Every structure is written in structure tokens, then in C-alpha cells.
Amino acid sequence: MAQEAHGAIYDLLAVRGVSRRDFMKYCGYVAATLGLSEAAAPQIAAAVEKGAKLKPALWLNGGSCTGCTESMAQVDTPDVATIVLELLSLNYFETIMAAAGKQAEKNIADTIAAGNYLLIYEGAVMMGEDGNTLLVNGHKGKDILEEAAAGAQAILAVGACAVDGGWIYAHPNPAGGIGVQSFLDSVKVATPVVNLPCCPTSPEWVVAMVVQWLLVAGDDPAVFLEKTALLEKKYHDTYRDADVSLLYPEYIVGSTIHDNCPRRGHFENGEFVTEFGSEEEAKGYCLYKVGCKGPQTYTQCPVTRWNRSVSWCVNSGAPCIGCGGLNWVDNNAPFFKRLSSMQMGGSLGNVQPGSVGAVVGGVAAAALVAHGLGMKATGRIGDGPPMEEMKAYDRKRMAKGGDK
Amino acid sequence: MARTVIDPVTRIEGHLRVEVEVKDGKVVDAWSSGTLYRGMETVLLDRSPEDAFYVTQRICGVCPISHSHASAQATENALGITIPEGGRLVRNLLEAAQFLHSHILWFYQLAALDYVSPINALNADIADTYALAQAAGTRVADFGAVANRLKAFAENGQMSIFSNHYWDHPGYALPPELDLIATTHYLEALEVQAVANEIVAIIAGKFSHPMTSVPGGTAFVPTADKLDDILFRFLKVKEFVDTALIPDTLAIAPFILDATTYGGGCGNFISWGVFEKSDLVPENRYMPRGFAQGLKAEGISPDDVTEDVKHSWYSSGTGLNPSKSETQVKYEEYSTEGKYSYGKAVRAKGLPAESGPLSRMIVTYLAEAAGTDVTGGAADVRTPKMLIDSTLEALGVAGKPEVLVSLLGRVAARNLEAAYVADLALVWVNELVAALAGGEAKFWQAAEKDTGAGVGAWEAPRGSVAHWIDIKSGKIAHYGIVAPTTWDIAPRDDNDVPGPMEQALIGAPIADPERPLEALRIAHSFDP
Numbered sequence: 001m002a003q004e005a006h007g008a009i010y011d012l013l014a015v016r017g018v019s020r021r022d023f024m025k026y027c028g029y030v031a032a033t034l035g036l037s038e039a040a041a042p043q044i045a046a047a048v049e050k051g052a053k054l055k056p057a058l059w060l061n062g063g064s065c066t067g068c069t070e071s072m073a074q075v076d077t078p079d080v081a082t083i084v085l086e087l088l089s090l091n092y093f094e095t096i097m098a099a100a101g102k103q104a105e106k107n108i109a110d111t112i113a114a115g116n117y118l119l120i121y122e123g124a125v126m127m128g129e130d131g132n133t134l135l136v137n138g139h140k141g142k143d144i145l146e147e148a149a150a151g152a153q154a155i156l157a158v159g160a161c162a163v164d165g166g167w168i169y170a171h172p173n174p175a176g177g178i179g180v181q182s183f184l185d186s187v188k189v190a191t192p193v194v195n196l197p198c199c200p201t202s203p204e205w206v207v208a209m210v211v212q213w214l215l216v217a218g219d220d221p222a223v224f225l226e227k228t229a230l231l232e233k234k235y236h237d238t239y240r241d242a243d244v245s246l247l248y249p250e251y252i253v254g255s256t257i258h259d260n261c262p263r264r265g266h267f268e269n270g271e272f273v274t275e276f277g278s279e280e281e282a283k284g285y286c287l288y289k290v291g292c293k294g295p296q297t298y299t300q301c302p303v304t305r306w307n308r309s310v311s312w313c314v315n316s317g318a319p320c321i322g323c324g325g326l327n328w329v330d331n332n333a334p335f336f337k338r339l340s341s342m343q344m345g346g347s348l349g350n351v352q353p354g355s356v357g358a359v360v361g362g363v364a365a366a367a368l369v370a371h372g373l374g375m376k377a378t379g380r381i382g383d384g385p386p387m388e389e390m391k392a393y394d395r396k397r398m399a400k401g402g403d404k
Numbered sequence: 405m406a407r408t409v410i411d412p413v414t415r416i417e418g419h420l421r422v423e424v425e426v427k428d429g430k431v432v433d434a435w436s437s438g439t440l441y442r443g444m445e446t447v448l449l450d451r452s453p454e455d456a457f458y459v460t461q462r463i464c465g466v467c468p469i470s471h472s473h474a475s476a477q478a479t480e481n482a483l484g485i486t487i488p489e490g491g492r493l494v495r496n497l498l499e500a501a502q503f504l505h506s507h508i509l510w511f512y513q514l515a516a517l518d519y520v521s522p523i524n525a526l527n528a529d530i531a532d533t534y535a536l537a538q539a540a541g542t543r544v545a546d547f548g549a550v551a552n553r554l555k556a557f558a559e560n561g562q563m564s565i566f567s568n569h570y571w572d573h574p575g576y577a578l579p580p581e582l583d584l585i586a587t588t589h590y591l592e593a594l595e596v597q598a599v600a601n602e603i604v605a606i607i608a609g610k611f612s613h614p615m616t617s618v619p620g621g622t623a624f625v626p627t628a629d630k631l632d633d634i635l636f637r638f639l640k641v642k643e644f645v646d647t648a649l650i651p652d653t654l655a656i657a658p659f660i661l662d663a664t665t666y667g668g669g670c671g672n673f674i675s676w677g678v679f680e681k682s683d684l685v686p687e688n689r690y691m692p693r694g695f696a697q698g699l700k701a702e703g704i705s706p707d708d709v710t711e712d713v714k715h716s717w718y719s720s721g722t723g724l725n726p727s728k729s730e731t732q733v734k735y736e737e738y739s740t741e742g743k744y745s746y747g748k749a750v751r752a753k754g755l756p757a758e759s760g761p762l763s764r765m766i767v768t769y770l771a772e773a774a775g776t777d778v779t780g781g782a783a784d785v786r787t788p789k790m791l792i793d794s795t796l797e798a799l800g801v802a803g804k805p806e807v808l809v810s811l812l813g814r815v816a817a818r819n820l821e822a823a824y825v826a827d828l829a830l831v832w833v834n835e836l837v838a839a840l841a842g843g844e845a846k847f848w849q850a851a852e853k854d855t856g857a858g859v860g861a862w863e864a865p866r867g868s869v870a871h872w873i874d875i876k877s878g879k880i881a882h883y884g885i886v887a888p889t890t891w892d893i894a895p896r897d898d899n900d901v902p903g904p905m906e907q908a909l910i911g912a913p914i915a916d917p918e919r920p921l922e923a924l925r926i927a928h929s930f931d932p
Contacts, residue, residue, distance in 0.1 A: 053560065053562060056562070061419070063440055063442055065417070065418075065463060065464050065465035065468075065612075066417040066418065067466075067468065067612035067613055068465070069465065070465045070466055070611065070612040071465075071611075071612055073513075073594065073597065073598065074598045074601055076595075076598065081594055085564065086557070089562040090564050091567050093565055094414045094415075095414070095415065096415065097566075097569075098566050098567075099414065099567060099568045099570075100412065100414040100415070101409065101411060101413070101920070103568050103919075104414050106568055124442075128441070128443075128733070129717075130735070133440065133441045133746075134419065134440050135419070135440075135738070136411065136412050136439065137409070137412065137421070166462075167444075167459050168443070168447075171447070173447075174733065200465060200612045276621070276622070276847070276848040277620075277621055277622060277623060277846065277848030278848070282627065290623075306609065306610035307601050307604070307605035307611055310602045310606060311605040311609055311610070313615045315609065316605070316606070316608055316609035316624050317623040318624075321458055323613075329447070329455070329459060333452065333455040333458075333459075334451065334452040334454065334455055335454055335458055336454050336618075337452070
């Protein structure tokens, strides 16, 4: 195929010595990440080859720890250099951009003025002290977001803090951190927001959404929303006292960690780690009894894994702490102990099943009910104290309306 | 007099503002300001100690491991837990992987663009680039392919992360061939720092935000296979440190030798100590706990720390030790005369103190000079004193360690530390292999009580981190944190004495106040 027939991205890949074969392999990977069949690879390849200029994008940091940026730096599908040199024109990205100060700020203004850009937002929107808990050159962080969001074609809210405020939102939320969607509701900006969970978020998910946008949706917000399988979750933002509806990619939050966990077999067999650093851990037993929140956490971490798929939390011997869930600190701490709440995915939003708080060896077994596994009935959970209908703590909370 | 403001200071973790007053081409006054408040210490109250382990690492997505270790140590100190030998070695390896990741990322991705111009690299002659790389003893790669890639990028006209920067500033003085070498290594470093973080992922599930160094030791149980995976990656990272990071530092240094004449700062250096030996004594760590004034060694204790808030956006008590700290936030208009930062003015023995690799290397250097074998007899390890002495010699200033107290010294110290840590990591992998073979390795120890107060004082790649905890019946009654950057970007204290970064900025030349490259270099040298 003649070189001229290809678009800029393919030309640039060719310049790097990327062969046709490698290129198709890459497209196959992208297809898999998007939850499409490998058969979609030729379609994706065709879309890439039509590509023109790099897509302008802004990456803004709100109340963040830069962990999601760090997470992005670990990606190799494609690698970071390819993303910033050959896929996105990241005109503003505080952690890696060359410019600083007023030269950096001008990049935001120029990008907004030119239009047709994507906005990626990391961190919570800081509302405390009248919005002064985050300042950038004298501007409130929330005001910068409002302006950039209003002009964007679409927004990716990356990581737990951007989704709903993350740990900053945890009680008593002294700094006033909230999520991007909730904030945009309050200022009536209707730009579509797609939420990517976890603390930090997974770089593969970010890349998948960018590729989805560029290649499958053809740079069109309406097509993007139509062609991306999205799932809605609702929660009550206690800081604003308002109901918020979030959109997530279904592929990422459609099943629980427990569903896909490679240690699931040990759970079924009643083989558990009961003490950290033990022989049972060396054997890779289930971490349920040391507090694993896998059964109530809806992300596909066990599939994507982390750091170029080298490992993930449970694989290293640590129980899932549920960072992919809503209000994850309040809903999941104490992390090594009981389950204080259950999150149900889908349009049901975040609800409490009546049986929350059943206890096994000091660890709750609420998820069993949700999954209809009947583990206690079959006796496979074994050696814990008898299950309770509900813990005192939950009774108190439920009386107040449960976790909002 | 003209004020020059850099806000945002980019290529850092978090949100930082730097303001300088420039007179006759020199900084005569300076202010550094942290512009984000998140309220972590308040969020932690009434939660369990292990929750603090998971939440506090979210202070910083670049050094989460060090915060998690400080938090775990605080709880262990409070509840009288002694971590087992296996736990010690696993934590050392995890911390080492993060140090290597962080230092490599800092030099190439965060700091290098203050010295290296990828735009000027387009002017490089490829044959000359190979010749220069060989002469400098630095890593050779396919420089032609990288040049083509840069050319295609530049011709496309969209500058992405390189947009709107003052590449024509006279401070960009490297020959184009060296710019091309450094830009090539910039791209390679992205790959290598990710390999270092694969070690983190193997031990702790993922980076950022590790999962396993829980209070009591570690939840990670190594196997022979996993140690193979770890060792192979440490060797790969060490090779990059030796063949790129160190020689590149030495190749660039001659072009910025004036950076040995400014940027030094307060001259007080703190290190809580990092990388535990079997005795778990902070003063005996591979990088020991200590304090230095005027390159003279002293002792230091967490009890010596106070935090002033006269110039910080808090209405609560001032001059308090973090074990009793209060964080009642109260924003008022930014004023360099009044309050101008969410950072508190943390002080050691009442003095501003720099923390970070330069501090650790100086404290360790002084311990070695006094006759301490900081490696505990480990073979094949380049110690801080060996690394510093040979570098001073290479730069023609042999026997003058005081040259380190400068902008260039701070840059070099970080990269030399990476070499020491890369060597040590191999020692610990071998110790762990031996411990596993002996079959006696233990990794975690349960607590036997649920009440007590303690402190975990440790080092992150960027500086000194300490967490103070008070646990009552298994719940957190008080939590105080002094993060690395809190030391370095501290504002003025109650006596109006400027903080370390502020003092480092004062006296620095500024060629063009509209394009304050020199101030940016100094800010970045702290890796804030």
C-alpha cells in the first residue's frame, strides 16, 4: 500500500519503524481493550489510517496527588511518547509540559479559543474556602475547570477523585472536594463526562477511551455516546446535597473484581488467607477473610491488571480496598475488617442490600447474598462466628438512610 | 522593583507558586507557596491505623510508597510491633524501586527540559552525535531514528507538551548533539522508569499507590520466581543508571558550571534516614538519620520539629510539634507580607532545613568521613562518599564538598544517590534469596495492643517524611504529617525567616524576568 494513502498517525508510526504487522497487532490490542472482538482490528486500522492531525487535549489537575498522571506514565499500549508525540497534542499537562507560569497558562487559553478539544481532568474539584482550596495563578481551580469544560467536546474524569471527590470527599471532607460531574451539574455545563474509576485510574482505560473517541466515534461527541457502551450509576453528593448521575464505560465497571478474580477458585473451595505474609498467601489463597472488597467492587482490574499487566493488588497479597467504588474510603474502611456497605452496579446506583454485615471471621460476607452463592448454606465458609442479620453499625446507618 | 511570578510551576507533583523580586538581574527576595489544601489529617480521625496506611499514601502519587512506609512505621512504633526480617527486606526493595523510578523520572522528564532543548536537537549531526556519546561514555541508541521522529513531530506543527516554551532562552546552551543524546534518553527513561515500577507492581500490586507494606511488615510473600522477576528488572534499571543517568549528568555539567555558584539555600540539612538494617535503628540505616549545619554533623529527633503558621492559611496553633498539630484551615487573600501558602513553615531545632537527596548524601557523606561503614560491610557497593569524591574530581573540584551546596550540587546528588540505591537493591535481593532458602523468613507480625502514640520518620525520594499517630482503642485520635515538600517549600516562619527554596532562590541570576528559567531550575532541583 502506498505510503501516501495513509494518514498522519500511520505515517508517524512508519517513521518510527513500526511495521504493518506491528501496527495491526497494536490495533488488535486496542480492539481488545475496548472490549471489541479482534475482528474489529482492520476497522480500527482503517480509521487510524484516515487520521489527520493530532487531537488537541488539555489535561488539568484539580485536587490531585498526580497519581493518575504517574499511572499514565506506566502505559505501553501505546507508550507515553507515542501518545504525546503522535496521538494527542497535549497542549496543557502540568506534570510533563515544558512551559511553566504564564507561558503554560496561555496554552489553555489558546486551546479553548481554537475549540474541538478533549478535556481530561485528574483530581477532585475543590469547593472549600469558597473555592480557594485550590489556586492556580490566583484563579480558583473550579473556575478553570468550568471554563475548560464548557468549551470541550467531551470530558474524561480520570480516577476516584475526579469521579466523586475520592478520598478527599471522605467524611468530614474539610477541603470540600467533589467530583467533576457533580460540579458541572452545579454550574449547568452539559458537556458529556465519562468517568474512569480507581485510585489511580488505569492508563489502559484512558487510552481505550481516547482511541474510542478518535477511531470509533470519528471525533464526534454524539457518535461517541451512541457507540460506547455506557453504564449509569447514581449517588447522592452530600457536600452539595444533590443527586448525581455518572456515566462509566460498561466494559470497565460491568462486573465485580470477585467475578474475574484468579483466586476465585480458592474462595469456592473455602481456602483463605487469614494472616498477612503467611503460608496461605504463598499458595495464593483467597483474601476474603482479611477484608477483600472484590465482591462489591465493580471494575475489571483482574483483567487489565496494572503496570503493563505485571500484577495487581490481589496478586501481590493485598485485599482489594474497593478504590473503584463510589465514596470509596467511607464505604470500604476499615479496609481489613467488615464490609460496611455494598455497591450494586448498573442503573440501580449505590444501594444497600438488607443483609449487609454478615460476618465471617471478623469479615463481612455481604457479597455472598448479592451473588446468590449460598456459601454459608453449603458450609464452605467454615470457621467463622455465626452470621448476623445486620451489624449494629449498619443498623444505625440504615436508620439514617444508609450511605448516600 | 519587578515581581516575577511562576504559577503554575509545572513538571512537579502538586500545585506550587514561586514569586521572586528581581533587581539588577538578581533575585533579591523570594516566596514559595503551596496552593492546594486537601485536609487529610482531619479525614483520618476516628479511622483505623491501617486505613491511614492506605489513605496517607494518596498525599503524593509520585512518592506513595514512602508515605505508606512512614505511616506503617508510625503505627508499629505506637503499638510496639517489630517487623520481621523478611518484611524489612521486602520494604527496602519496594522503597528502592520507587527511588530509582522517581530519580530517573525526575532527571529526564521533570528537570532536563530546563537544560535540554528537543527543538535544538533537530540541528544535530548524527555522526557527531555518535562520536560525542562515545566520548562522554554515555549510552548509544539509534539517534537517527529519534531525529527522524522529532522531525516528523516538528513538521506536523503541533507542539503538544513542548508548546509555547522559551526554547530560544540563552540558558539552552548545549550543543545540538548533546540535546539529541539527552532527548533520546528522555524517551528511553520513560521506558526504564516504568520497568522500575513493574518491581513496585510485583511487590505491591500497582504503582501508583502500593498495597502491601501494611503495619506489621508486608502482605507480599516472595517466591523464587517472583525474586527472579524482581532481580532481572533491578539489573535493567541499574544498567540505565550507569550508562545514561550518571554519564549524562557529567556530560551536561560542564555547560552549566555557573550553577555551582548559586541556588544553595539555607545550608541546613535534615535526613530521617532510609533503608533499614536488621537492627532497625534509624541512625544506622544505609542512609542514616542525621542533621547538618555548615557541613557539620549533628543528631536529630522527631521531637525537634515545629510548625509555624504566621504566613500560612491556618487559624490554629503555631509553633507546635506535629504530635500535637492542629489544621484549622482559613483562607484569606494571598499576600507575601501576610499569609501566602497552605504549606506550614516546618522547622528543625527552630531552623529551616532542606530535605532530599542532597541532604541525605551530605549526612551520609559526613558519617562516612567520620569512619562509619554505612553499607554494613556489603561488597560491590559504591557509597555516597565514593560517588561524591569521584564526581568532584571529574568536575575539577576535588576535595571541595562545599561545592555541593548549590543548584548543580542538588541536581548531581540526586543522580549519584540513584547509583548507590541501585547497588544496594542487588544486595537486598541476594539477602532475601538467602533468607527464603533458609526457610525461616517471616514477613508480618500482628500487634498485641490497640493503644499508643508513635512516629514513623523515613525518607521519600524527594525528602524527609514523618507521620505522627496517636491510637486509642484501635482508632486514630490524632494524626500529623510532615511531607518532604513541606520542608523544602516552607514559607517564612513566625520570625519571618524564609524557607529553604526561598533562600535558594535569593541571590540567583535572572537573565530575563519575563522568562525566569533560572528560578524554574532552582524550583525543580528540589523535586517539589
